[in-house]
Amino acid sequence: MWDPTQYTRFRDERKRPFFELLSRVDAESPSHVADLGCGTGDLTRVLSERWPQAQVVGVDSSVEMVEEARRRPASATVRFEVGDLADWRPERPLDVLVSNAALHWLPDHATLMGRLVAKLAPSAVLAFQVPANFEAPSHRLVDEARALPRFASKLAPVRRRPVETLERYEALLSDAGLSVDAWETTYLHLLPGEDAVLQWLLGTTLRPVLAALGDEEGRAFVEELRPRLRQAYPAQARGTAFLFTRRFVVARRGG
Template sequence: MRWDPARYAAFSDERSRPFHDLVAQIGREAPRRVVDLGCGPGALTATLSERWPSARVVGMDSSADMLAQAEPLTHRHPGLSFERRAIEDWAPTPEDDVVVTNAALQWVPTHTELLPGWLAAMPSGSWFAMQVPGNFDSPSHALMRAVAAEGPWASTLEGVLRADPVLDPAGYLELFEDNGFAATAWETIYAQLLPGEDPVLEWVRGTGLRPVLAALDTADPSGATTAAFEAEYAERLRHAYPAGPHGTVFPFRRVFAVAHRR
C-alpha cells in the first residue's frame, strides 16, 4: 500500500501543528541520538535537527516514496539521516535519548505490545513522545466503515479497515508509568477549517482511506468502483461536515503521550 507524499502534504499546516505541540513537551537537552519513527516526508524530522544541532537525528519509515522526499533534506542538515525500516523491526540503541513518533503508530496495531520492549531498551534519562489520531469514532471514519460495509464492494473491503489500535490518554499514561517512565498524556481536538470542495474526502484520501482505495483499485483497475465508493462517501461526508461561509470545519481528535525514563 503506497503513500503519496504530494497528497499527504496538501494539509501540511494542519498535519504539522500536533507535531510541534508534541515535541514542545520534550525536556531533554543535548540528546546523542534522536529517532523519528514513521517520519514521512521528513520536513518535521528536520526541525528536530534544528532544535538539537549536535544530535544525530534519524528518520525511519517503511515508504520508499516518503523517503525519496526526505533524502534531499540531509544536504542541509549535517546530523540528519533517513533509513527505510518498518517500525515493527526497530529496536532502540543505547544512544537513543529521544524517540518521537507523530501520526504513525496507529498504522502499527501491535504498538502497545511493542512499547514495553522499546522502553526497557532505552537509556536512562531518555524521552519517548508519541501522537496518534483518536478519531476512530468520528463521523469521517464511522461513515467510511458504513459505506465500506454496505455497498457492492463489501466483500472486497471485508477486513480492510482495522479495529481501533489506539488507546485513550489514560491508557498510554498507565503503559508508560508501568514501564518505569514518568508520563504526561492528553488529548486535543483541533477544529480544522479546510478549504475547497469535499475537503474531508481529500484529507482522508491522504491517510485513512488509502487501504480502501488500494483494495478497490486492485479489484477493479478501471477505477469505476473506486469512483462509485468515493461518490457515496463524499455525499455522506457533506452532510456530516457541511461547508460554511469560511470553509468546512473538520474537528480532529489527537492523543498525545510524552514520557521520560526515571
C-alpha cells in the first residue's frame, strides 16, 4: 500500500514535527529505543545518532517501507522489523519509545495507550505525535469524494483516522502512572509544485483509499478529488499554503 518515494516527496515538512517532539525527550543514556512507524528509517537513524550507545529498532507494518529502510546505510546498533504497531513486543522493556505520525492509523487509542505503556521500563519515556487535522478542508473533501455512490461501497470498510484530544491522552497516561507533557502545533506549509495538496495526500491519507479501490477506480477517485482540492487550496507563486495541526505527547513512566 505504501510508496516510499511518494511519502518522502515532502520530506522536510514531514520530519520537522519529529525534531520538535524529540527536543522534549529527556533521556540521557537509554539502552533500548524503538521507533514505531519508522517508515523509510531516516528518523530512526537520528535516534541512533542522539543515543549512539543504545540499541535502536525501527518497526513498521509496511514491507515496502522496511525494505527501503534496510537498503539505506545505518549504524550497527540499528535494525528494522516488519510488525503490527499495536501488537509488536520488544525483546526487553524500552527506555524510549517514539512514534512520529503513525499511531493515528490504529484504532481504540484508550486500549493502545495501555499497550504502549506496557512496553516501557521504569522511568522510560513515551513520545508520539499524531495529525490532528481531520476536519481540515483537505480531509473533508476526501470524505465528500468517498461518499459518492461510485466509491462509497468499496470504501465503507476504510475507516477515517480519528485521534484523541490532548485532555484524553493526558488522562489515559496519567491514570497509568505517567507524568505527561502535551501540546499542539499548527504548521503553515508552503508546498511546491502542481496539485501540491493532492500530492501530499497521495503520500499518506489516500494510500488505503486507493488500495481499496484498485487502479482504475483509484485513478477516477483522484480525478474527482483534484479540482476540489485546487479550489480549496489555490496555488500561488510562492507555493500552496497548507495548514496542518499536529498533536504531541511526551510522557515519563515512574521509576
